[in-house]
Amino acid sequence: MHEMHKTANKDSHQLFGIRPLMEAIWAGKGIDKIFIQKGLKGENSTELLAVLKEYDLPYNLVPIEKLNRLTRKNHQGVFAFLTEVEFQNIDDLLPILFEKGEEPFIVLLDKVTDVRNFGAIARSAECLGANAIVIPTRNAAPANGDAVKTSAGALLRLPICREANLKESIHFMRNSGLRIIGCTEKGAKSLYETELSGPLCIILGSEEDGISPEYLKLCDEKTFIPMKGQTASLNVSVASGIMLSEISRQRNLSV
Numbered sequence: 001m002h003e004m005h006k007t008a009n010k011d012s013h014q015l016f017g018i019r020p021l022m023e024a025i026w027a028g029k030g031i032d033k034i035f036i037q038k039g040l041k042g043e044n045s046t047e048l049l050a051v052l053k054e055y056d057l058p059y060n061l062v063p064i065e066k067l068n069r070l071t072r073k074n075h076q077g078v079f080a081f082l083t084e085v086e087f088q089n090i091d092d093l094l095p096i097l098f099e100k101g102e103e104p105f106i107v108l109l110d111k112v113t114d115v116r117n118f119g120a121i122a123r124s125a126e127c128l129g130a131n132a133i134v135i136p137t138r139n140a141a142p143a144n145g146d147a148v149k150t151s152a153g154a155l156l157r158l159p160i161c162r163e164a165n166l167k168e169s170i171h172f173m174r175n176s177g178l179r180i181i182g183c184t185e186k187g188a189k190s191l192y193e194t195e196l197s198g199p200l201c202i203i204l205g206s207e208e209d210g211i212s213p214e215y216l217k218l219c220d221e222k223t224f225i226p227m228k229g230q231t232a233s234l235n236v237s238v239a240s241g242i243m244l245s246e247i248s249r250q251r252n253l254s255v
Contacts, residue, residue, distance in 0.1 A: 005006045011143075013082040015067045017074040018044045022051050030083030032142045034059035037067055037077030045077065054119035056164035071094035080204075085143040090134055090161040093177050097131055103199045104178060105247065108134040109165065110215055111206040111234055115141045119150025121204070128248040134161045134169055134201075138148050173201045179220045181209050183243050186231065187224035194223040196247045202245075207236050 013032075015024055025031065034052070036045075038061045046135045052059055070079045090106070097104045107125045112118055125133055131150035140162070142146060163169045174180055177198040183191075203219065205211035216222065225234065225242055232244070 014071070014079070014082065015082055016073055018048050018069050018076050018077045018078050019155065021078055021080050022048055024080070024082065025051055025055055025057065028086055028088070030080040030085045030087050030143055030160075032083045032144050034064045034080045036060070036069065037064050040077040043138070048078065050132060058138055065241060069206040077213070080190045081134055081144070083143040084145065085155050085160050087143075087162040088132070088159045090132065090163060091172060093159055093161060094173065094178075098176075102131065103197075103251075103253070104132075104173075104176075104201075105110050105130050105199075105245070106132050106134060106173065106178065106201040107240070108166065108170070108201055108203045109140065110136070110203055110211050111139045111209060112204065113139060113141050113206065114236075115144065115147045117141065117235070117237040118143075119147040119155065120158075121240045122147070122151040122154045122158060124237070124241040124244050126151075126158040128244040129251065130158065130244065132161055134163055134166070136166050137160045137162055137164050149179065167214060167218070170203075170215060174220075175219065180218055182216055182219035182222045183225070183239060184211050184216065184222050185224050186210070186216070187222035189221060189223050190226050191243060191246055192226070194221060197249045197253075202243060202247070204236055204240050207233065 015021060034057060036059050065078065067075050067079050094104055109121065109128050122133060143155055145159060170180055178201045180201050180203065181194065181196065182203045184205065203211050203215055225239060
């Protein structure tokens, strides 16, 4: 049994070595960043690359000098930063929520890459009764210490599902009975005119691009937040707080 090696400095969420990294991935540990030595060869490194591809985990190819600066230990050409967050899978989580008699309330983030926005959304989601947040493996803010701090610890209390294919996840949630609601300025109905009780997944997109067109097509409804000012849009974390508050209000009324 190989041990997961961690450094003893102030950032204890570090890991090095090929086998320890694969074991961390198989165990569902949250991986923030992965660095692999350029030109790394061998049977174990080939297996590691296959595992990274299977789990759709991004990595950076770097010179050995960078790895030597990260640690003086025998890193075997591999170094990673772990997150405090342990990721879950929405396919496993939803059945558990239904078995508990709950009406799932899921928040899905599409290309929300700012750490502070991610943390703030998680904080609002946990406070206002969401059951989980779904994020993609790529084009997502890291669930690192800054995100946890901004979330006031909510990221450690709320299930975070990191999924390789958001389109498949949305299909799974729809087939499981959840209504998919997109929060977008292109919405046809005001937030306050939209039915938001029952099993639900809301999608929030990035401030730059909004929700991806392929995900918008999968929404059962598209809703917008009515505004009177001249500013074009709200910060995504603020928008999420407004939407989550209205969802919480409606769900409390329906109890």
